[in-house]
Amino acid sequence: MGSCVSKNKARDNDSDHNVDFAAGNVKLITTKEAWDQYLEEARRDGKIVIADFSAAWCGPCKMIAPYYCELFEKYTSMMFLVVDVDELTDFSTSWDIKATPTFFFFKDGQQLDKLVGANKPELQKKIVAINDSLPEYKQ
Secondary structure, three states: OOOOOEEEOOOOOOOOOOOOOOOEEEEEOHHHHHHHHHHHHHHHOOEEEEEEEEOOHHHHHHHHHHHHHHHHOOOOOOEEEEEEOOHHHHHHHHOOOOOOOOOEEEOOOOOEEEEEEOHHHOOOOOOOOHHHHHOOOOO
């Protein structure tokens, strides 16, 4: 899923997702509880959430992962999440994921937008548009 993703769970070093970075990193979601917790935290902090529903075996997901990390580093006032559709099958099904990667954009727990596919220009365009619509309190 890319080297900037950290697993907020027990440290089992067998997992290639288990890379720790400083606070505010791209977070790998492995439970519905973690999803709810991060969305609530973002709502409380007034942050936009970008959620990448992807899979470890998905070629396009691997291709866009480093770019997703770059966006995270550039847009620090947003929260970037990664949901592994294989680890959270039922949850992913509830979001009607037809292809990976699928990106969702949330504000205050409400879905603002969605993008299906590893489309870098479109992903950046949507993030820039959402970022530009935010008040100027950005960090």
